[in-house]
Amino acid sequence: MRRPGIRKPDLPGDGVQAETPTRAAGLARLASFVPQAAAYARERNRVVPPHDRVSRLAPYLRHRLILEREAVAAVWDVQPRDTVDKFVSEVLWRTYWKGWLEQRPHVWDAYLDQLRRDRDGLAGTASIRYAEAIAGRSGIPCFDAWANELTETGYLHNHARMWFASIWIFTLRLPWTLGAAFFLRHLLDGDPASNTLSWRWVAGLHTRGKHYLARAENIARYTDGRFDPKGELDEQALPLTEPPLDLTPRALPASVELDVDIPSGLLLTPEDLAPEVSRLSLLRFRGVAGGWDETVGECLDLALPVVDFSRVAIADALSRAEAHFAVPSYVLDEGDWLAAAEAWSLSLAVRKVVMLETPVGQWRKRIEQLDARLARHGIALVRARRTWDSRLWPGATRGFFPFREHANRQTHLESLTRIERPQP
Numbered sequence: 261m262r263r264p265g266i267r268k269p270d271l272p273g274d275g276v277q278a279e280t281p282t283r284a285a286g287l288a289r290l291a292s293f294v295p296q297a298a299a300y301a302r303e304r305n306r307v308v309p310p311h312d313r314v315s316r317l318a319p320y321l322r323h324r325l326i327l328e329r330e331a332v333a334a335v336w337d338v339q340p341r342d343t344v345d346k347f348v349s350e351v352l353w354r355t356y357w358k359g360w361l362e363q364r365p366h367v368w369d370a371y372l373d374q375l376r377r378d379r380d381g382l383a384g385t386a387s388i389r390y391a392e393a394i395a396g397r398s399g400i401p402c403f404d405a406w407a408n409e410l411t412e413t414g415y416l417h418n419h420a421r422m423w424f425a426s427i428w429i430f431t432l433r434l435p436w437t438l439g440a441a442f443f444l445r446h447l448l449d450g451d452p453a454s455n456t457l458s459w460r461w462v463a464g465l466h467t468r469g470k471h472y473l474a475r476a477e478n479i480a481r482y483t484d485g486r487f488d489p490k491g492e493l494d495e496q497a498l499p500l501t502e503p504p505l506d507l508t509p510r511a512l513p514a515s516v517e518l519d520v521d522i523p524s525g526l527l528l529t530p531e532d533l534a535p536e537v538s539r540l541s542l543l544r545f546r547g548v549a550g551g552w553d554e555t556v557g558e559c560l561d562l563a564l565p566v567v568d569f570s571r572v573a574i575a576d577a578l579s580r581a582e583a584h585f586a587v588p589s590y591v592l593d594e595g596d597w598l599a600a601a602e603a604w605s606l607s608l609a610v611r612k613v614v615m616l617e618t619p620v621g622q623w624r625k626r627i628e629q630l631d632a633r634l635a636r637h638g639i640a641l642v643r644a645r646r647t648w649d650s651r652l653w654p655g656a657t658r659g660f661f662p663f664r665e666h667a668n669r670q671t672h673l674e675s676l677t678r679i680e681r682p683q684p
């Protein structure tokens with residue numbers, strides 16, 4: 261077995277891509293957004309590049325280069341609360357979708373199964389419509405512009421995502437699963453929970469029977485007349501239906517206690533890349549490791565810029581963790597991530613490997629496999645859930661508005677923004 265050595269991660273140079281995948285860049289983006297956060301409620305629905313009326317924080321929040329609580333605290337610290345409530349709500353939508361899927365993990369598996377079936381079943385004119393749609397050649401100018409914007413920049417404004425998904429499903433009559441996969445492939449913020457559940461919501465599968473229909477008049481208004489798809493859209497389509505899927509929430513496993521005295525290793529995944537601002541920040545480790553797993557990228561068919569974003573973000577997190585915990589960092593082999601993670605754990609001679617929770621998605625599956633492998637060596641893989649998630653996720657049992665109430669009243673959102681702050 262190859263023994264891991266210590267390798268320094270590479271950090272990006274200027275201009276590698278539009279978004280710099282580092283925590284510093286995320287915090288800078290947040291700081292530059294805060295002064296305009298009060299105008300967000302009024303301006304956020306307008307879809308006019310370069311989209312400077314919205315925060316564009318999603319790629320940073322998605323990989324937890326910065327945290328939801330940091331985004332909320334930053335706007336609350338500076339702006340009157342009532343003026344930034346809309347922004348706070350939007351950030352909480354991310355937490356809501358995560359919590360909703362955590363309590364119904366089989367919805368992600370059902371999505372992947374259906375995606376495979378829909379891919380295999382694509383034939384004839386539908387397969388031509390699909391090829392044209394993803395190439396930005398559907399013949400509907402607004403849709404084609406958004407398809408190109410997505411593949412070129414890795415970003416789409418929320419309103420454009422809603423219109424795009426709706427046109428994909430109800431006008432082009434393509435399987436929603438393939439549209440969601442197209443988003444996951446190209447979005448720098450591509451996320452199993454927000455993406456899958458938003459597509460289900462547009463289709464009318466999340467809130468059964470309630471779908472989102474893109475309307476030409478609405479598109480013309482919010483694009484400042486840049487597009488006017490009058491007569492091009494099906495504005496009468498009915499919601500999709502599907503065979504019964506059990507949507508009853510399941511109780512979340514209890515959050516683990518962390519034992520500060522047992523020597524352990526720290527493992528990072530692109531699901532949470534800010535260990536120094538977490539429950540783990542005061543623990544002592546023998547080493548920290550992380551790395552991209554090629555098989556995750558391949559099975560989701562991720563585009564190169566998406567993979568590169570994760571790779572560089574991991575490298576950034578490793579160098580921060582190395583400095584914060586004063587331990588050597590190690591980059592795990594992409595080709596056989598599982599074997600590399602196992603070898604690194606053994607090389608540390610520890611009884612425990614600790615990590616921040618990987619929510620439902622492909623990384624969760626990889627971590628479950630690693631758990632089984634480490635158990636054979638008597639090493640425990642400990643997944644620590646953030647307090648934000650432990651308190652808020654259980655509230656995602658029904659719709660967003662009860663969840664928002666839960667966040668406000670029962671878990672004291674205020675106090676959640678003050679915990680796990682960086683140590684001096």
Ligand SMILES: Cc1cc2nc3c(=O)[nH]c(=O)nc-3n(C[C@H](O)[C@H](O)[C@H](O)COP(=O)(O)OP(=O)(O)OC[C@H]3O[C@@H](n4cnc5c(N)ncnc54)[C@H](O)[C@@H]3O)c2cc1C
Pocket residue numbers: 304314315316317318319321322350351352353354355357416417418419421422425443444447449450451452454455456458459462
């Ligand atoms: C069909 C569809 C697919 C989507 N896929 C994803 C996805 O894969 N990953 C993803 O992060 N978001 C997804 N969203 C949600 C939302 O569109 C993006 O989070 C948002 O547009 C990101 O841009 P921003 O950072 O400028 O957002 P802002 O408008 O500035 O909002 C601030 C933050 O709040 C959160 N947020 C805002 N709106 C939503 C929302 N509707 N749902 C969840 N979180 C939200 C994001 O973290 C965002 O960064 C999807 C929405 C739709 C309709």
